């Protein structure tokens with residue numbers, strides 16, 4: 326039986342006091358006496374929805390209880406802003422309350438990496454992830470303009486690789502322009518973080534070399550004049566995740582609360598588009614993201630695709646196809 330055919334365990338609970346017992350379903354004791362990166366997106370400046378330090382501290386405490394040595398970890402990003410550099414991101418982490426006093430462990434930001442080959446392509450994985458045997462990851466589940474969903478897979482696929490790999494992945498998803506729908510309002514040019522669009526009177530130009538494929542312009546164009554090629558950023562995301570986690574012991578913790586219209590990289594990520602649901606734990610990134618989507622769609626059918634016109638189940642399908650994990654799961658309620 327292959328990995329994709331296995332029914333994986335996904336544990337659901339809505340009350341954080343159950344975290345300790347829920348973790349007993351996974352072999353957290355094997356994390357003892359090892360340095361454990363807790364992979365976490367600590368939120369873009371002004372974003373309100375990222376997981377908060379009090380909540381993260383509970384995970385850190387659980388890891389310390391089994392004599393593991395946790396530290397919060399994330400990588401720098403390719404676009405401009407505080408998270409672009411190690412020092413800038415560390416400053417932002419402090420602004421958001423991620424410091425030793427509040428979370429009980431160090432915060433490490435890095436942008437060095439080493440190549441791993443998956444399905445014939447190289448992905449530079451962050452050194453801290455390459456070196457780790459055991460990893461814990463906290464993923465805030467929300468929509469994403471390019472990938473349809475941000476959860477456990479995206480936390481590694483985009484967040485666990487170097488800037489150069491992030492750039493390559495985004496460039497594959499530069500938007501397509503539909504001239505007939507364009508009113509030359511110029512909003513896309515105003516929001517483009519890379520000044521890749523110029524709009525003058527009846528002229529719209531895009532500098533393809535400057536475009537990073539971030540999708541911000543697609544998000545703001547009210548006339549549907551810009552759309553994603555759907556260029557399989559979800560496929561490369563699945564491959565990059567596999568590059569990060571294969572042969573590692575990883576516990577995935579998905580936070581299905583404050584489910585926002587856009588991702589934690591977006592300063593204006595609101596509004597909330599689904600009521601709070603609770604928390605999921607698993608040792609399989611595909612099973613936990615599939616369970617997350619299923620729970621959200623039970624309450625708000627198709628909501629992620631309605632918001633971004635990107636089918637989030639594609640990243641599940643691709644991930645399963647390349648052997649990252651299994652979409653078959655059994656939900657255990659606590």
Ligand code: SF4
Pocket residue numbers: 506507508509510511512513514524529545546547548549550551
């Ligand atoms: S936001 Fe849309 S309609 Fe406005 S200029 Fe850009 S592409 Fe054209």
Ligand code: SF4
Pocket residue numbers: 499500516517518519520521522531535536537538539540541542543
């Ligand atoms: S996707 Fe749009 S907003 Fe993002 S860099 Fe390219 S042109 Fe600019």
